[in-house]
Amino acid sequence: MPIIKQKDYKTWKKFDRKRDLQNWLCWFLGTLIFSFCFGLISSKTIWFYVFDSHNEALDLLGRMFPPETNYFFTLIKPIWDTLNIATIGTTIGTLIAIPLAFLSANNTTPSKKFLRPLALFCIVSSRSINSVIWALLLVAVVGPGVLAGIIAIGLRSIGFCGKLLYEAIEEIDENQIEAIEATGANKAQIMTFGIVPQILPAFTSISIYRWDINIREATVVGLVGAGGIGIELDAQIGDLAWAKVSVILLAIVVAVVFSEWITAKIRKAII
Amino acid sequence: MNDKKVIWKRKPLIKNRLLRIGLILIISTYLLSVFLTTEIDWQRILEGIPRGKNFIFAFFPPDFITRSDEILAGIFESLWMTIVATIVGILISIPVSLGAAKNIAPKFVYFLSRGVITLSRSFQEVLLAIFFVKLMGFGPFAGMVTLSLSTIGFFAKLLSEDIEDINKSQAEAIKSTGSSWFQWVNYGVQPQVMPRFIGLSLYRLDINFRESAVIGIVGGGGIGSTLNTAFDRYEFETAAAVLIVIISIVMIVEYTSSHLRKLIK
Numbered sequence: 001m002p003i004i005k006q007k008d009y010k011t012w013k014k015f016d017r018k019r020d021l022q023n024w025l026c027w028f029l030g031t032l033i034f035s036f037c038f039g040l041i042s043s044k045t046i047w048f049y050v051f052d053s054h055n056e057a058l059d060l061l062g063r064m065f066p067p068e069t070n071y072f073f074t075l076i077k078p079i080w081d082t083l084n085i086a087t088i089g090t091t092i093g094t095l096i097a098i099p100l101a102f103l104s105a106n107n108t109t110p111s112k113k114f115l116r117p118l119a120l121f122c123i124v125s126s127r128s129i130n131s132v133i134w135a136l137l138l139v140a141v142v143g144p145g146v147l148a149g150i151i152a153i154g155l156r157s158i159g160f161c162g163k164l165l166y167e168a169i170e171e172i173d174e175n176q177i178e179a180i181e182a183t184g185a186n187k188a189q190i191m192t193f194g195i196v197p198q199i200l201p202a203f204t205s206i207s208i209y210r211w212d213i214n215i216r217e218a219t220v221v222g223l224v225g226a227g228g229i230g231i232e233l234d235a236q237i238g239d240l241a242w243a244k245v246s247v248i249l250l251a252i253v254v255a256v257v258f259s260e261w262i263t264a265k266i267r268k269a270i271i
Numbered sequence: 272m273n274d275k276k277v278i279w280k281r282k283p284l285i286k287n288r289l290l291r292i293g294l295i296l297i298i299s300t301y302l303l304s305v306f307l308t309t310e311i312d313w314q315r316i317l318e319g320i321p322r323g324k325n326f327i328f329a330f331f332p333p334d335f336i337t338r339s340d341e342i343l344a345g346i347f348e349s350l351w352m353t354i355v356a357t358i359v360g361i362l363i364s365i366p367v368s369l370g371a372a373k374n375i376a377p378k379f380v381y382f383l384s385r386g387v388i389t390l391s392r393s394f395q396e397v398l399l400a401i402f403f404v405k406l407m408g409f410g411p412f413a414g415m416v417t418l419s420l421s422t423i424g425f426f427a428k429l430l431s432e433d434i435e436d437i438n439k440s441q442a443e444a445i446k447s448t449g450s451s452w453f454q455w456v457n458y459g460v461q462p463q464v465m466p467r468f469i470g471l472s473l474y475r476l477d478i479n480f481r482e483s484a485v486i487g488i489v490g491g492g493g494i495g496s497t498l499n500t501a502f503d504r505y506e507f508e509t510a511a512a513v514l515i516v517i518i519s520i521v522m523i524v525e526y527t528s529s530h531l532r533k534l535i536k
Contacts, residue, residue, distance in 0.1 A: 033354065034358050041348075044412075045412040046408050049408035053406040053407045057406050084308075087301075140326050141323030141327075142323070143318075217395065223397060224488075252393060252394065253390070253394075
């Protein structure tokens with residue numbers, strides 16, 4: 001942080017001249033990239049529609065209010081389905097993620113050359129395909145319905161939980177494992193008494209966190225036919241029944257806030 | 272010496288026995304009720320297995336060549352969308368995250384900002400995209416708006432948590448020099464949250480790219496549109512190629528972003 005001497009006074013500046021120039025260059029390049037990208041997007045945009053969107057939005061809001069409150073009672077079953085998709089999906093996902101995480105953690109993997117890259121590949125491909133795309137594929141295989149949603153959410157959760165879990169396994173305290181080893185424990189005993197207690201807190205918080213995310217994801221897998229409230233939403237948007245759509249949106253917000261509240265409670269109770 | 276064998280048992284996870292049994296009961300009734308209320312059409316699944324097999328075999332071999340122009344165009348569109356949306360989203364998130372930090376904002380602003388965050392977090396990107404496509408027409412602009420808005424919920428939430436954790440004495444030192452509010456935020460708060468800020472931006476860039484693959488399905492432009500078109504034309508080989516391209520780009524982006532994050536730390 002240089003102090004610059006002027007003729008008769010000193011000023012303080014945060015960066016010296018070189019750093020200033022570097023910063024300026026970064027900003028310049030950033031702005032350049034941004035405007036270039038935005039230019040490409042805007043060339044594909046019909047600006048008339050965009051400038052007209054506030055009218056469209058007002059129109060839509062007008063159609064959405066007042067919400068058709070009676071409709072809520074038909075939504076109870078879809079909401080229940082959505083909850084189940086999220087919960088069962090998370091359970092399946094975490095159960096499959098556990099062995100994968102052990103295979104891909106540096107310190108527990110049985111073979112670094114073969115199994116570890118394979119397990120990592122499973123984790124990455126599960127992470128990079130969104131649950132909606134999984135659902136799209138699964139609806140074709142097992143047919144539309146809750147089951148496709150459960151499997152889609154489960155498959156998507158594997159990567160997320162697996163990645164966070166194997167990072168947790170890699171960070172465990174080796175001394176404790178050595179202590180267990182010193183008692184003459186075999187591999188399985190080391191696992192249950194040395195590793196599992198250390199990663200259990202991470203495991204619970206990861207699965208709760210994923211459950212919270214999955215509630216949101218479960219609301220949209222229905223858009224491609226995989227069960228839950230999304231099916232209802234898709235149908236009502238198709239019917240242009242906006243007064244019902246607003247009820248569904250409200251229900252989603254309530255469900256999400258509720259799940260967030262529960263996860264916060266559980267996390268407080270555990271930690 | 273006594274001959275009595277001492278057996279060590281591991282402590283149960285939940286100490287209270289009543290709670291333990293209660294939890295097991297609750298979980299089993301829940302599972303039972305799920306099982307009873309979900310209609311699973313086993314007939315359809317049995318039928319679906321050979322169909323699924325055909326479906327999966329239809330993906331092979333992945334065909335990168337026939338529609339290579341469209342795949343490339345889709346990927347680049349996704350990239351532009353991701354970059355612009357991340358930048359716009361972060362720019363909006365900065366004031367929101369300042370507002371959502373308890374130690375900076377007054378009560379009223381705090382609740383307002385938290386409300387914005389909750390609202391942005393409750394709706395999935397795909398859901399938002401449906402509405403923005405309806406409002407603004409098909410194409411990458413609607414996708415960009417969607418991604419920017421959903422960036423707010425993620426970015427502002429995590430950044431505001433970091434702002435709440437700042438070292439108070441540093442911020443106070445700046446304040447005691449008689450700084451204005453903006454100077455205080457710029458010199459007292461911003462340097463402390465900067466590492467996290469950069470990490471989060473890279474992470475969000477990664478997420479936004481992944482999400483851009485799905486919002487295309489509902490008309491938001493990008494590689495998702497290419498994927499959707501491929502599905503609609505029953506060109507599963509092309510769809511497989513698109514999926515492989517998405518996976519590999521996500522892998523590259525993830526690898527570089529985690530590498531960069533480590534460098535910054």
